[in-house]
Amino acid sequence: MEKLANLEALPPFGFTVSNPDFRDVGSTCIAERRAIEMLDEGASRTSFMTFGDRGRMECVSAEGSVLFGPIDQTVRGTP
Known part of the structure; x- marks a missing residue:
């Protein structure tokens, strides 16, 4: 008998959008940012997100049109 997990949709944070000019425009992924810092400086300076x-x-x-509404999330612990 198979059992299937009841999965919910995950929040959109956690994906990476790499830019060739990331040093000028930044990174959207904390892990990517840390890896770049490790390569450039020998150690990471950016911390992972914490509660709050x-x-x-x-x-x-590029023309200034909003493609979708803002996504605004806060890191919270499990009650």
């Missing part, structure tokens, strides 16, 4: 930290992102086209 807030992440917010918006997606705007």
